[in-house]
Amino acid sequence: MIKALFWKEWCEQRWKLAYGCVLLMGFVAVGLRSRIVQDEVIVVFAAAGGSILMALLVGMGLVAAERSDGSLGMLLALPVSSWKIFAVKMAMGALVCVGPIAGCMLLSLVMAAGREMSATRIIVPCLGGVAFGIVMLVWMVAFSIRQPSEARAGLVGIAVFMVWVFIISLDEISGGGLLSGSSLAITPFGIFDCTLDRNYDILPDVIQVQLAIGTCLLVWAAHRFGKLGRVKE
Amino acid sequence: MSEPAIKIEGLRFSYGRNEVLRGVDLVVPEGSIFGFLGPNGSGKTTTIKVLLGLLKPDAGVCEVGGLDSQKDMMAVRRSVGYMAEDQQMFGWMRVEQIVRWMGSFYPGWDEKFVQELLDFLKLPRKSRVKTLSKGQNSRLALLLALGHRPKIVILDDPTLGLDPIARKDFLRYVIGLLQSEGVTVFFSSHLLYEIEPVADYVAILKDGVIVKTDKTDQLRQSVKKILLRGAGDIELGGVGGVLDVARMGDNAAVTIEDYSETKRQAMEKKSGCAIVDELDLNLDEIFEAYIIGNRGQRVQV
């Protein structure tokens, strides 16, 4: 049963994986080859930008596409509990989201390790990107689960990202008064702060907070996913 | 008397503040073809969803095959064949893929039977679901509901959107495939003329309650339109079972259920009018009387 669910999600989402890989790894390949800018810029851009892009792309289609097709009803009527269905979707989504970034990491290691950056300095931001991507995916799905179309879900994802930027900016503007730096923990930007600036002091806090928030959001989303059949008539 | 296939007692359900089901009581005998009738939006789909545990009722008990719809949700779904209204399936999958995919969820999936069904229902194995016509789509949905050889099959408006020929064919499949095997078929529709040839029993849902449930042929016989000759105000004086009163030319036309000799005498006595004619009604007229009939006790002629 679970195997069948995974197979279905894989068939539906694999094009996104291919798309992301071609786009991001292509970018990395060209960038590192041509050496127009510093290697670090290429790698960070791919990791950060890529994570946002993939999260949006995957998050859009996870639940909303199923709804707009109308096939969600069929899925929820199966003799399988809805949280299992949701879990499989999220798992496959995370994989597809993360894949291209991992690919970029490997490519960068192959092409530019030890050149301008050490291997570690390549790996760390990419891992950060992976983490950021997953967090953004979770947030996006949780808030867009009732959206009837992929486009709307995508807008919610962008909105989530903008809210994070807003929180960070508020924090910066208020000079530490309002949220006193906790914005870095609440929004997953803390991940980048750690990995890019190598400010590992706050890393444990960031991880804890993000795990807590992420888990709550996932549970909430799974619960709402199961209730999706209700909205009718 | 064997256990009923489906039993619903006191079912209540509201969408927010809109109370859709207000105490539905229903019993579906085992092995019967049961037609569940009601105008659009009357709550047929809601009732069916509750039976499958897709919705949680505010009150009441539902049992399918002896299993509780809420407590044994998954067991019910495993043992029941379900076809949703206007079922959209995964368009990208090929017919043979979706059939195999579906089979992995049901321990009782009969692969050989499914292959026979694919041929019998004339479904193209290699075609993608999104390229199927409406008729093929409906037949595929039916196949997916029958693959695990359920003893109870629940169809929600299965002929929606089909042309008359496709509709007849579909019902033909239902009779041929299911009635022969003694499978209980519970299906909803808002077309009574379609239900009549096929169903053993009929239940009419109106305003969230079942207003009539009967054997199909008895329903026809028990509801009659009585013409009374009179003038001015005609009072029926409390005769029971009046579904509709109207003026018909110079007569009062009273559509009444459970018509009998006793009622006939009561009507003549209480209204003081002579009964001019007793008309048979077709099922559409009967349905109309139940749904939009004027339930008064007096007519002006």
Next chain:
Amino acid sequence: MPIYRQIIDQIRYQIATGALKEGDQVPSVRQLADKLAVNQNTILKVYNQLCTEKVLRVERGSGTFVASDRQSIPVAERKKIVAKLLRDAAVQAIHLDVSIEQMKEQLEKEYEAIKLLWKQERSER
């Protein structure tokens, strides 16, 4: 008119015109139900009634056939069946202002036509 009555009338008509002859096998309950897209219990009811009227007979293990001796229905019974049909026709005729002479003429025409059809079917056999 209820569906089972329509089917009964149809079978009777087929027998009257010779399309179904004595000894012919009629389709099984399942077959006819499938052909007409009608509930099997309805077909069962039809066959049961026609068996009671001795129009059809069931042979265990072989199937259902058109009964060979329809004369086994008592004359009074047969007359009653026809009388009812004639009464309905008379009511209609009076409503539509068709005279009894016209009716007689029409009845003879129809009767002969069916008999002719029947003879043709018989001779073709």
